[in-house]
Amino acid sequence: MQNNKFDFTIINDHKSPNTYKVELMLIELGVSYESISINDYLKNNSNNRIPALIDNTFKVPNILYESGSVLIYLANKFSKLLPDFRLNATLQNNNSQIISKSVWQLVNLIPSFNNNNNNNNNNNNNNNNNNNENEVKKVLQLLDDRLSTNQYLGGSQYSIADISNSVWLLHLLKNSNSNQIISRFSNINKWLELINQRDSIKKLNNLMNNNFNNNSLNNLNNNGIKFSNDLGIAINAL
Secondary structure, three states: OOOOOOOEEEEEEOOOOOHHHHHHHHHHHHOEEEEEEHHHHOOOOOOOOEEEEEOOOOOEEEEEOOOHHHHHHHHHHHHHHHHHOOOHHHHHHHHHHHHHHHHHHHHHHHHHHHHHHHHHHHOOHHHHHHHHHHHHHHHHHHHHHHOOOOOOOEEEEHHHHHHHHHHHHHHHOOOOHHHHOOOOOOHHHHHHHHHHOOOHHHHHHHHHHHHHOOOOOOOHHOOOOOOOOOOOOOOOOO
């Protein structure tokens, strides 16, 4: 499966924003990569966890799972988009803020929107719908408050925290219900406008537009592909 013409191989389904997060990171780094569909991948591997990334730069290729872990791995490998406090102790707080915001997306942003979308699609009662929408608004308010005093989620510099969160929001904006909610938060929208100016994001938006299907926002946790919360905890504040 590995092709040494490419530094990396990404296995994805072009449906989940988690796979787009990894693809955006590779675009940001300017490395060569190939993309393999999940169906081709499953012919050789029964572990249906995506996104998966194969690092072909080693003699024995290294395979990684979990989008958050992949972003941190790549940031450390290339010393980009995540300040290394081992080289400069003053960057320790910046480093920890970026990692915490990246993890926050996994355990707060994704579950809140998944629950809200699933309830809407299943026509659950109004009380459930209102509760889930209120939870989405609560999560977005935390994000909006953070961006009211910071240009980027990790501080003054673009980082993997911005990649983690922006890809999901940009994908969700393509859904009318989610769009109506997100559009109410001015700082988030200002930040997304800034993010959208990056060449890498323009490339990613083209990819998402070409592959977008409204159903890809529905039942993200129930499409036969495993999404996991390794931490098993909820982080209640940014």
